[in-house]
Amino acid sequence: MELRHLRYFVALAERLNFTAAAAQVHVTQPTLSHQIKQLENELDMALFERTERRVSLTAAGMLFLPRVIEALKTLDSGTALLKASATLSGHLRIATSQTFNLAIVPRTVLLFRQQHENVRVTIEELTLADMTRALRADEIDLAIAYQPTDAHDMVFEPLCDEELVLFLPADHALARRKRVRMIELHGRDMVMLSTRYKTRQIIDDALISAGTIPNVIIESGTIPSLLNLVRQTGAPTILSRYALTPDSPLKTVPLESPRPTRTTGLIYSNDRARSPLETAFGALLRKVAVSYIAT
Known part of the structure; x- marks a missing residue:
């Protein structure tokens, strides 16, 4: 037929x-x-x-x-x-998590612009709460973050699971370990993301489930600041493994008991149809994210 x-x-x-x-x-x-x-x-x-x-x-x-x-x-x-x-044009407004904005989103935007030179792209780093608010207000077109738990008017399409690992200086006592149990962080000095971030909530839940209370000496709202604090203070932090850049002197060690993870994905408003711009960017982002996971 x-x-x-x-x-x-x-x-x-x-x-x-x-x-x-x-x-x-x-x-x-x-x-x-x-x-x-x-x-x-x-x-x-x-x-x-x-x-x-x-x-x-x-x-x-x-x-x-x-x-x-x-x-x-x-x-x-x-x-x-x-x-x-094939002839896309216009303005694409993206909100993303800090981790994805270190490498995956910039790489995707670069490739996207090479394919669609008539498209202007705006990238913002926002908290998950601010992303959902901006989607509802039509201030952004799509968001890249973790699944909202209380946003039934949003569509979430999973991209990948991100493992949260321990970041620490190369000379730290735990740096040569293959894995570190959560309970071993009890009472240790640590630097952490601000509590307003969903990632911090995921980390705190894992620490509580392990019965662990670290000594959080400094909180910061940005990943570059946290990584600099780890270098300066010697105190570890917990972030997505994708936050480690190739030129970083820091080491990462996986955590267990429990192993903290988060699912990152694309978030769209359910109140309006998806545009060709959003669809094309989402497909390319998925391809780039898979390539990073494989490395």
Whole structure:
């Protein structure tokens, strides 16, 4: 069965006249008749009743017609979307977590701009609460963060699971360990993200479940500041493993009992249709994120 068979079928079903239907799809009447016969042979049932004076749909044809119309509409809208995505233009507004904005988002934006040079991109680092507020207010188009727990008007599409690990100086007593149990952080000096961040809440939940209370000496709201504090104070911190840059002198050690993780994904407002810009960027971001996970 080929696409033209379906288009010819719909034309004849709408016109119920071979001459008029053939003119509509720009073929000769014998060609149309032959193509319809091919379709019926493939389905092994008649779709039309033919007499000398009239053409009408059979019961099978009546059942088949609405499904074919629906399929052709879906295909045509998809084709139009692909054509539109090849010449995208406009303004794409993105909010992202700090970790993803270190490498994955900038890499994605660079590749995206190479493919769509007429698109202007704005990137903001926001807390999860501010992201959902901005999506509701139509101040951003999409967000890259962790799944909201109390935002039922949002659509969350998972990208990857991020492991949260211990960041510490190379000469720290725990730096050569293959793994560190959460309970071993009890009473230790640590620097941490501010409590207004969802990541800090995930870390605190893991610490509480292990019965661990570290001595948090400094809190900061930015990853670069935290990493600098680790270097300056010698106190460890806990962040996504993606926060480690290739030139960093710091070491990372996985945590266990429990092993803290978070699921990062794309967040969209459920109140409006997704634009071709958002769809194209989301697909590219997924590809870039997978490549980082593999390394």
